[in-house]
Amino acid sequence: MTGDPERAERDSYTSGWHLADYGNSSLSEVKSLCQTYFGLSVVPELPEARLLYWFRAGRVGAVTVGEMRFGDEVRLLRPDSPDVYLVYVPLTGRMTTEHAGVVAAGSVNRAVVHRPCGPATVDRIRPFTTVLVVRLERAAVEQHLQTALGRSVGGVVEVAPWLDLTTRRGRTWLGLMQLTLDDIVEPDGAAADPTTAARLAAGAIAAFLSAADHPHRKELIRPERYRWPRPVRRAIEAMQADPAYPFTVADLAHTSGVGVRALQAAFHRTTGTSPMCYLRDLRLARAHGDLRSARPDTETVADVAHRWGFSHLGRFAAAYRQQFGVAPSVTLRE
Incomplete structure (x- = not known):
C-alpha cells in the first residue's frame, strides 16, 4: 500500500x-x-x-x-x-x-x-x-x-x-x-x-x-504589517540567495550596511534568533528537502551536507536530528 x-x-x-x-x-x-x-x-x-x-x-x-x-x-x-x-x-x-x-x-x-x-x-x-x-x-x-x-x-x-x-x-x-x-x-x-x-x-x-x-x-496573513528592518531583510535575502556560501556574521553585517552588534540585535528583536542560527536553519531545511528527494544508491548524507555548507558531518547530523526528530540517514532511506 x-x-x-x-x-x-x-x-x-x-x-x-x-x-x-x-x-x-x-x-x-x-x-x-x-x-x-x-x-x-x-x-x-x-x-x-x-x-x-x-x-x-x-x-x-x-x-x-x-x-x-x-x-x-x-x-x-x-x-x-x-x-x-x-x-x-x-x-x-x-x-x-x-x-x-x-x-x-x-x-x-x-x-x-x-x-x-x-x-x-x-x-x-x-x-x-x-x-x-x-x-x-x-x-x-x-x-x-x-x-x-x-x-x-x-x-x-x-x-x-x-x-x-x-x-x-x-x-x-x-x-x-x-x-x-x-x-x-x-x-x-x-x-x-x-x-x-x-x-x-x-x-x-x-x-x-x-x-x-x-x-x-x-x-x-498580513505580512505588510510586519516588514523587517532593512538590515535584517538584506541579510536574509543574501542568505536565501546562496545558503551554502560560507558567510560569517561580519560578512552579513557588511552586506546589511550595519555593524555586527547592530545586526545581531536587530535579528534577535525581529526573528528571535541570531543571523548564524537563521543561516543554519535555512541550510538544514534545504538539506532536508534534498534528502527527501535523493536516491540512497546515488547520493549520500555527506554529499547533501557538503552541498549546503556543512563541513562537519557529525555536527550536521546532530543539528538535523534536533530539528527534524530523526537522523538524516533515516530521511534519505524513506
Whole structure:
C-alpha cells in the first residue's frame, strides 16, 4: 500500500462497512490501517464484542487525510510523534482528547490539534461518530512557514489545541480537506497528476496555517504589517540567495550596511534568533528537502551536507536530528 514507488506521491485506501471479531484478520486490518496512515492504535472499550467499522484515507505528499467511523465505542492512542501534527474533527457527535497536559473537547465547530510533542489519547469516541483525521508532516509545515515568512521559525510551531471551524478560514480548511479526501480515494482524481498532488498538499498546509492559532499567524496573513528592518531583510535575502556560501556574521553585517552588534540585535528583536542560527536553519531545511528527494544508491548524507555548507558531518547530523526528530540517514532511506 505504501511501498510502491509508482504511487509515492499518492496513496489511498477505502472500505465499506466491515464487521470484525476481535482478534481476527479483519480487526487486524483496521488496526493496521489506523497505524499506517495516522500512527494511531485502536482500543475498543469492550474487548469481547465485535467491531463494526468504516474507514477511508488518502496520502498526498506530506498530508494524510481520512475518515473513520466505528459501530462501538473506541479509544485512539498515539505514542510520542515528534514529526507530525494531527488534527481531529468529529463530523458528527463529540470527542475528547488529552495531549501535553491539555484536555480538549472537539465538536463539529471545533477541531482538536495535537502538536509533535509527547503521547496523546482520544477518549471514548461514541458509536457511529464520524471523525475526520488530518496528519501533517512537521518538516513540511515548518518549511512552508519559513518560506512564506522569509525567515527561520525556530522549530515546532506552537499551534493552539483548538481550531475554530466557525470562522471563514476554518470552514475553508475543513472543506478543502474533505474535497482532497474525496479526490485522493478516486483512481481518476486530480491527485493522480503528481504536480496537482503537490499543490494539493501545499494548499492543505497553507490553509491550516492560515486557520490555526499560532504565534506567526498574524504575520502570515498580513505580512505588510510586519516588514523587517532593512538590515535584517538584506541579510536574509543574501542568505536565501546562496545558503551554502560560507558567510560569517561580519560578512552579513557588511552586506546589511550595519555593524555586527547592530545586526545581531536587530535579528534577535525581529526573528528571535541570531543571523548564524537563521543561516543554519535555512541550510538544514534545504538539506532536508534534498534528502527527501535523493536516491540512497546515488547520493549520500555527506554529499547533501557538503552541498549546503556543512563541513562537519557529525555536527550536521546532530543539528538535523534536533530539528527534524530523526537522523538524516533515516530521511534519505524513506
